[in-house]
Amino acid sequence: MKKAAIIGVTGYSGIELVRLLLNHPNIRIHSIHSSSQSGVNLAGIYPHLKNIISDELEDINISKIANEVDLVFIATPSGISSKIIPELLQYEVKIIDLSGDYRLNNPNTYEKWYKHPAPAQEDINKAIYGLTEWNKEDIRNCRFISNPGCYPTATLLGLAPLVKSKLIDERSIVTDAKSGVSGAGKSLSRVTHFVETNDNLTIYKVNQHQHIPEIEQVLSIWNENIPFITFNTHLVPMTRGIMATTYANANKSVGSTEQLVDLYKTTYEDSHFVRVREPGNFPGTKEVYGTNYCDIGIAYDNRTGRITVVSVIDNLMKGAAGQAVQNANLMFDFDERAGLDHIPIYI
Amino acid sequence: MKKAAIIGVTGYSGIELVRLLLNHPNIRIHSIHSSSQSGVNLAGIYPHLKNIISDELEDINISKIANEVDLVFIATPSGISSKIIPELLQYEVKIIDLSGDYRLNNPNTYEKWYKHPAPAQEDINKAIYGLTEWNKEDIRNCRFISNPGCYPTATLLGLAPLVKSKLIDERSIVTDAKSGVSGAGKSLSRVTHFVETNDNLTIYKVNQHQHIPEIEQVLSIWNENIPFITFNTHLVPMTRGIMATTYANANKSVGSTEQLVDLYKTTYEDSHFVRVREPGNFPGTKEVYGTNYCDIGIAYDNRTGRITVVSVIDNLMKGAAGQAVQNANLMFDFDERAGLDHIPIYI
Amino acid sequence: MKKAAIIGVTGYSGIELVRLLLNHPNIRIHSIHSSSQSGVNLAGIYPHLKNIISDELEDINISKIANEVDLVFIATPSGISSKIIPELLQYEVKIIDLSGDYRLNNPNTYEKWYKHPAPAQEDINKAIYGLTEWNKEDIRNCRFISNPGCYPTATLLGLAPLVKSKLIDERSIVTDAKSGVSGAGKSLSRVTHFVETNDNLTIYKVNQHQHIPEIEQVLSIWNENIPFITFNTHLVPMTRGIMATTYANANKSVGSTEQLVDLYKTTYEDSHFVRVREPGNFPGTKEVYGTNYCDIGIAYDNRTGRITVVSVIDNLMKGAAGQAVQNANLMFDFDERAGLDHIPIYI
Amino acid sequence: MKKAAIIGVTGYSGIELVRLLLNHPNIRIHSIHSSSQSGVNLAGIYPHLKNIISDELEDINISKIANEVDLVFIATPSGISSKIIPELLQYEVKIIDLSGDYRLNNPNTYEKWYKHPAPAQEDINKAIYGLTEWNKEDIRNCRFISNPGCYPTATLLGLAPLVKSKLIDERSIVTDAKSGVSGAGKSLSRVTHFVETNDNLTIYKVNQHQHIPEIEQVLSIWNENIPFITFNTHLVPMTRGIMATTYANANKSVGSTEQLVDLYKTTYEDSHFVRVREPGNFPGTKEVYGTNYCDIGIAYDNRTGRITVVSVIDNLMKGAAGQAVQNANLMFDFDERAGLDHIPIYI
Incomplete structure (x- = not known):
């Protein structure tokens, strides 16, 4: 059973990761993190999770997280991920960033479209673009995924x-x-x-x-x-x-x-x-x-x-948390479908 | 692995039963039935099920169904179930009726409120009311559940x-x-x-x-x-x-x-x-x-x-298909929660 | 043609008053007021009003307003109206307050339920409760209406x-x-x-x-x-x-x-x-x-x-701006229905 | 005051015509027609019109209609209008057809896309396409408008x-x-x-x-x-x-x-x-x-x-009943905006 941390868990992608990982056969949530609400119970903010998850939000202690888990999901907004990831990259932990910060190879392009400073080029170069169906080999062999936009x-x-x-x-x-x-x-x-x-x-x-x-x-x-x-x-x-x-x-x-x-x-x-x-x-x-x-x-x-x-x-799902879990499955050499066997709720 | 048939599968409760049973660890769908669309592929009517279920609708042959499966879910409208269940009761198969036909003990009350003929009193007497939390012992020991209204x-x-x-x-x-x-x-x-x-x-x-x-x-x-x-x-x-x-x-x-x-x-x-x-x-x-x-x-x-x-x-779910599966779990002596570990989709 | 000012026009009741008064046969909008966006064009904030109203928001100069118009609609939140109305009451202008500030006769009750200070009792006493159908005579003869809650x-x-x-x-x-x-x-x-x-x-x-x-x-x-x-x-x-x-x-x-x-x-x-x-x-x-x-x-x-x-x-409408206009019609001795001949948009 | 009949009044375009014409300063509803519900009160079908219109639906007697009104709005589905209009064209009454039947100049094109028989070419030739902003002169001088699609x-x-x-x-x-x-x-x-x-x-x-x-x-x-x-x-x-x-x-x-x-x-x-x-x-x-x-x-x-x-x-509105009334205004030489001074309900 692999252990995962979720940073930025109170956002919508973060909450969707919680929904997926709580029922994942091979990955479990080790800790959940928020920059501003440390100590608060997640089910207090989202009562639909009552009796399902009892974890409290923790602050973002990078070294502690990196040492305790196998994988970190980063579900923070653009501009925030790039403040967290450089330090995380100094450890061995696997990383999946759901924000846009490491998707563009050219920092100038990033700054033109995102209107704020880009991450360092050397860190950008470390990220593998996680469009799963078209990049499976690279995803399997990497430690840092930049998850695609929806x-x-x-x-x-x-x-x-x-x-x-x-x-x-x-x-x-x-x-x-x-x-x-x-x-x-x-x-x-x-x-x-x-x-x-x-x-x-x-x-x-x-x-x-x-x-x-x-x-x-x-x-x-x-x-x-x-x-x-x-x-x-x-x-x-x-x-x-x-x-x-x-x-x-x-x-x-x-x-x-x-x-x-x-x-x-x-x-x-x-x-x-x-x-x-x-x-x-x-x-x-x-x-x-x-x-x-x-x-x-x-x-x-x-x-x-x-x-x-x-x-x-x-x-x-496929536009955020679902594809992130699909990528995590490949990184850990699990079945691509693990934890993703949901049937559409059409009605 | 228990085998189930779903009669009236194209209605909303029927389709929800499909969603639940396809991921159930102990019950599998053996056959799906519709009175009017025999031979049609269910995923043709509901494309969200494409690649998930390939079964065709079958007509309602009671003896065949009763002999092949362990449990029949009946998700037909009120007034239809009572035309199917008397024959089913002649076999050993377990029955869960999601309609209102067998919920009222008094046929006169049924006819007053439902405005059409009631089932036979003797068959009504065989049904156990499946409000799970308040009737667990009877549910565990019965073969015919009348599933409560939403x-x-x-x-x-x-x-x-x-x-x-x-x-x-x-x-x-x-x-x-x-x-x-x-x-x-x-x-x-x-x-x-x-x-x-x-x-x-x-x-x-x-x-x-x-x-x-x-x-x-x-x-x-x-x-x-x-x-x-x-x-x-x-x-x-x-x-x-x-x-x-x-x-x-x-x-x-x-x-x-x-x-x-x-x-x-x-x-x-x-x-x-x-x-x-x-x-x-x-x-x-x-x-x-x-x-x-x-x-x-x-x-x-x-x-x-x-x-x-x-x-x-x-x-x-709790108002129809979910409670029906919860009752099925008790009837088969499975964990009450089997196949029902969904996490609310709040956002 | 009577002249009206609307204070708090950018809120939903205020915008609905604009919709009603722009088509009113006997009352016209003289000025619109907002505490924080003076000088801004209303149609810039609400583009659906483009080419329909070209007025800019003005700040809230009570004496100027009171001297220029026949009626002031106050569509500010509870707790704000009571800061505006005492000064307005020193003039002759008619007043319709759409907030809850002057609806309760007992200031203690107000403070218990609204959780902030009540207006002065003497001003409360001047307000007529504008539930039109049940208070027509008082409404016709008053100058200060407290418009009912929805x-x-x-x-x-x-x-x-x-x-x-x-x-x-x-x-x-x-x-x-x-x-x-x-x-x-x-x-x-x-x-x-x-x-x-x-x-x-x-x-x-x-x-x-x-x-x-x-x-x-x-x-x-x-x-x-x-x-x-x-x-x-x-x-x-x-x-x-x-x-x-x-x-x-x-x-x-x-x-x-x-x-x-x-x-x-x-x-x-x-x-x-x-x-x-x-x-x-x-x-x-x-x-x-x-x-x-x-x-x-x-x-x-x-x-x-x-x-x-x-x-x-x-x-x-009947819960806010519509009833306010209905009350204004009575105060000015117009037909109660003036400017309120809308037909429901059902589909 | 011009008199109008509405044929097909119970459809959505018909009901919208009712909303517009009841408040029109120069056109009034003389009669409303439905092929199947003659004798029924319109407000019985649409209770939002209670106390607003008390008319009963009448059947479609073309000669009677043509002799009594100045204008007939036809709000029936495609394929129905073309069964009514040939007879109407034998009278002097003005006609606005909201269906697609007379919009296409080429009957073959109509049959290819609509999948049912086209009207007669000679009647098609009599229709003026009512895209008001781009066809004002023709609209003013014609008696038969084919109102554009939404x-x-x-x-x-x-x-x-x-x-x-x-x-x-x-x-x-x-x-x-x-x-x-x-x-x-x-x-x-x-x-x-x-x-x-x-x-x-x-x-x-x-x-x-x-x-x-x-x-x-x-x-x-x-x-x-x-x-x-x-x-x-x-x-x-x-x-x-x-x-x-x-x-x-x-x-x-x-x-x-x-x-x-x-x-x-x-x-x-x-x-x-x-x-x-x-x-x-x-x-x-x-x-x-x-x-x-x-x-x-x-x-x-x-x-x-x-x-x-x-x-x-x-x-x-602009896609059906509104543009039809706008066209009617031109046909009768009224102000284009007559009866169309609605302010958008944005909130």
């Missing part, structure tokens, strides 16, 4: 087969993404106030979402001719779920939806958590609710020559 | 300590209940149409809900001086969850909230699925989302002499 | 015919109230955070809501034998709307629902904004959405001898 | 300045549209069942929505080089509102967002119901709730050379 996970899993097979015009990719409100995190704002969000649909950070360079970095690794993506994000009045609707112009080698569905099925045949829909069938976000699945539907429109890819995830 | 479960678990301790005026009980829309089931109607339900709160079946006699039957067993309950039901724009807010006049022996909380804690100290809140703390429905818990908060108001009990459940 | 409006309109006709046991009244989230106002908190509110139903301030003494004060005026009410409040995942479900034991003179419906119809036959439903029909909150209506359904249950009254309002 | 209205108002100014690559247009559930109408289905829609986001009719040819028809009139549009539709868990997020590649003459915002402001400076947002500001659907406004935000991304246009409407 939007990049949905978008990249949806685009990978097309991009890697060079089936689309490289300059034509448009992803129109939509997220439930938990993606905005626990911090209070008018944007997340029920009264301004319920029965409302909004667009935000137009052309400026900090996940854009993360997506582009991976796409350009897969196909160096992809210069950019147009990517926009909408806030949907629901709690969980991301849908990325991606449009791209097909190359001439594309002739039918069936051809694309076959490609996707073949590509993901060994990927337990990616489910490819039949032609004409497309997933809704609730069909993956509470699970680590990414469901994908694809259509080729021969009237316009354009491809539509619809990929959905639960932003707190 | 509203009665929430209401009765909340009232039991007061009623059994004779702490309240027997004629003063008022329960104001509120349910999410999944309680209305899968059938289409204006009441469940999103456009008429979203951002709306309605009351329905005022003084006429068919769960009233079920609640009264149990209350009068616990205290024969309780003649009736006033019970009303509201439809809340959410998917899952029931809250029963119950009011009753305290007898003179009641002096404080703390006294009542102590009583509840003592009463339920061995009941894993009942969680009693501290004084001043009350549960919301989402704090039991997706789980078999019933959370209870209690307040005594010395200004008015009145007690308020707030009990919440997930109507598809 | 919960008291729904509860009292629902109870009035029973209480005034002495048809119920005075100690038996229980009101189980439910509100949309806009009732909690604009301030940010976990309770109003979309992620914790959506798909969730909670109860709050059990036996401690500050509207309890307001309701009891009016009830005891109507019938001095009523000592208290049990009153609880729930938060429903919807934006607008209050439903008060009230239970009381009927006296022996009550024999049928029809008798009660007739009483209500007679009582409210000249009340344009109160709509009484036929026996067996009960209102949902969305049936009054965006309007000043209070819809009421009544049932007598001869099985239990208990009466159920269901009253619904739009909390920002 | 999606085309949002999409076309958003695209018009770009298309007419030839600022975009004609083959690059992608519109990702999202709608509230009222857009799916009153008919019951799993798609509109609360339990399957709440907290869920789905995509539907991928590349096959029947509004695609309507949009393309208008775009090709505006710029004959536009061969097609990629257009997809999503169902958002909210009641009202459409957002069309449109992407297109900018021509070289585009250099900044400011340039585009200026173009839009100039284009729509005389269009009361179109509100153009400042650079960096984008509308949410609730900012036009209950009104006839179309709010538009525009961004040019010089990193990708792509333009994003965000246009929002209330699908039942």
Whole structure:
């Protein structure tokens, strides 16, 4: 049984990690940490955990944590992780960072999009990008994972087969993404106030979402001719779920939806958590609710020559805590699915 | 490994049974049945189950079912179960009926409230009422469970300590209940149409809900001086969850909230699925989302002499499929918690 | 054309006053005021008002306001109004206070329930309680209205015919109230955070809501034998709307629902904004959405001898801004309905 | 005062017409019609209209209607209008059809996308397409309006300045549209069942929505080089509102967002119901709730050379009944805004 610490446990990704690890067969929660509420019982803040977890929050003593556990999950906001990780890297403990701090290889890009200082380049270089389905070998052999963002996970899993097979015009990719409100995190704002969000649909950070360079970095690794993506994000009045609707112009080698569905099925045949829909069938976000699945539907429109890819995830699961646990499983050489056998709560 | 059949699997309780049994350590789904869609793949109707269950719906051949499985869950609507169960009772197979057909001891009462013919008295007499926490011995030793209604479960678990301790005026009980829309089931109607339900709160079946006699039957067993309950039901724009807010006049022996909380804690100290809140703390429905818990908060108001009990459940879990599995565990002498270790999805 | 100022315009009641007054035939907005955002354009904060109102927020200069307008609406939180009104009372201007500061006749009661200092008794004495349907003469002849709370409006309109006709046991009244989230106002908190509110139903301030003494004060005026009410409040995942479900034991003179419906119809036959439903029909909150209506359904249950009254309002309309405008109409001797001819947006 | 009849009044567009016309200064409802519920009181079906309208539904007697009223609104589904309108056209009465039956000039195109027989070509030729802002002269002088679809209205108002100014690559247009559930109408289905829609986001009719040819028809009139549009539709868990997020590649003459915002402001400076947002500001659907406004935000991304246009409407207002009344106002030479002075209910 491996021991894990969770830093930043009171945020939404942190609480989702608690939900997953409490039922994990091979990893147990050793300690939970919060920068500001040391000594407080977690179930006092979140009464849904009453009788389930009795741990108190501890402050963040890096050396103590590093010496006591096998793995540290860091679920703090961007800009905070990079204050914790340099010290953690001095120990042997494994690290999975759920924030965006170590996802971008270029610190200048980070500072441009995140609007605050980047981590040190040498530490960035140590991080392995944890898009599990596409990086399994590196993940298995590393000690420090930078866990992908929710939007990049949905978008990249949806685009990978097309991009890697060079089936689309490289300059034509448009992803129109939509997220439930938990993606905005626990911090209070008018944007997340029920009264301004319920029965409302909004667009935000137009052309400026900090996940854009993360997506582009991976796409350009897969196909160096992809210069950019147009990517926009909408806030949907629901709690969980991301849908990325991606449009791209097909190359001439594309002739039918069936051809694309076959490609996707073949590509993901060994990927337990990616489910490819039949032609004409497309997933809704609730069909993956509470699970680590990414469901994908694809259509080729021969009237316009354009491809539509619809990929959905639960932003707190495959988009955060679920993928983090999936990565932890690989790092410890467990079955990828350990602790992730949830069945979607559709109704 | 015990084998189970689910009849009426495409309804909401049926689908929730599928979610539970697919992850149950000691019971597996042997076959799924629907009266009208024989031969159809369940994951075709509910794509969230793709790659999780590949079974086809079978028609309802009672003798075949009874001979092949250890337990039959019947998740059909009221009035349908009673057409299936008489034949099933001729075999040895265990039966858990999730409908209301066998809950009322008196057929006349059934016909008055349900507005259609009652089952035969002799079959009613064979059924054990499956309010697990209050009927464990009978449940362990029986073969035919009538699983309680969602509203009665929430209401009765909340009232039991007061009623059994004779702490309240027997004629003063008022329960104001509120349910999410999944309680209305899968059938289409204006009441469940999103456009008429979203951002709306309605009351329905005022003084006429068919769960009233079920609640009264149990209350009068616990205290024969309780003649009736006033019970009303509201439809809340959410998917899952029931809250029963119950009011009753305290007898003179009641002096404080703390006294009542102590009583509840003592009463339920061995009941894993009942969680009693501290004084001043009350549960919301989402704090039991997706789980078999019933959370209870209690307040005594010395200004008015009145007690308020707030009990919440997930109507598809403790109010239906969850309690059914809990009962199955007892019938098979498994740990009561087997397959029910879900952690609430609060966010 | 009368001129009005709105103090505290950026809160939800303030914005609703803007919606009403911009289309009022006899009152126009002269100035809008905020304590903290002087100089800011209101449509900059609320873009839905773009091209509709171009006014900037002004600071709160009491003498200037009092000299320039005929009426001041004060839509500030409790505890703030009482810092503004004493000075305003030195002028001739009419005043409608939407906060709770001047509703309770007894300052001690105010301080007990509101937990901060009460206004001066002499100023309290100057305020007329603006429950329009039951206080029309006083309202017409006064200059200072204390506008009722949202919960008291729904509860009292629902109870009035029973209480005034002495048809119920005075100690038996229980009101189980439910509100949309806009009732909690604009301030940010976990309770109003979309992620914790959506798909969730909670109860709050059990036996401690500050509207309890307001309701009891009016009830005891109507019938001095009523000592208290049990009153609880729930938060429903919807934006607008209050439903008060009230239970009381009927006296022996009550024999049928029809008798009660007739009483209500007679009582409210000249009340344009109160709509009484036929026996067996009960209102949902969305049936009054965006309007000043209070819809009421009544049932007598001869099985239990208990009466159920269901009253619904739009909390920002009849529960706040709408009733304030209705009161302003009476103060200026306009048609009570002026500027309030909205038709419910049900779908 | 002009007299209007509404055929198909019990559908959502019909009920919205009732809301608008009851407060219209120059048009009054003369009669309301339904094919199946003749003799029933409308307020019996929709109790929110109690005391507001007392009319009974009448059957559809074309000659009687045509002789008694000045204008007939037809709010029946596609395929029904075309059975009513040929006879109506034999009279002098004005007609506004809210269905899709007469929007497409080519009957073959209609049959391909609507999957049922088209109206007669000669009747199609009599209809004027009622996209008010772009067709005022024709609308003023005609007697038969084919009212635009909800999606085309949002999409076309958003695209018009770009298309007419030839600022975009004609083959690059992608519109990702999202709608509230009222857009799916009153008919019951799993798609509109609360339990399957709440907290869920789905995509539907991928590349096959029947509004695609309507949009393309208008775009090709505006710029004959536009061969097609990629257009997809999503169902958002909210009641009202459409957002069309449109992407297109900018021509070289585009250099900044400011340039585009200026173009839009100039284009729509005389269009009361179109509100153009400042650079960096984008509308949410609730900012036009209950009104006839179309709010538009525009961004040019010089990193990708792509333009994003965000246009929002209330699908039942500017997308149906509101635009129908706006068109009626022009047909009768009333102020375009008559009866449409609603202020958005944002909170």
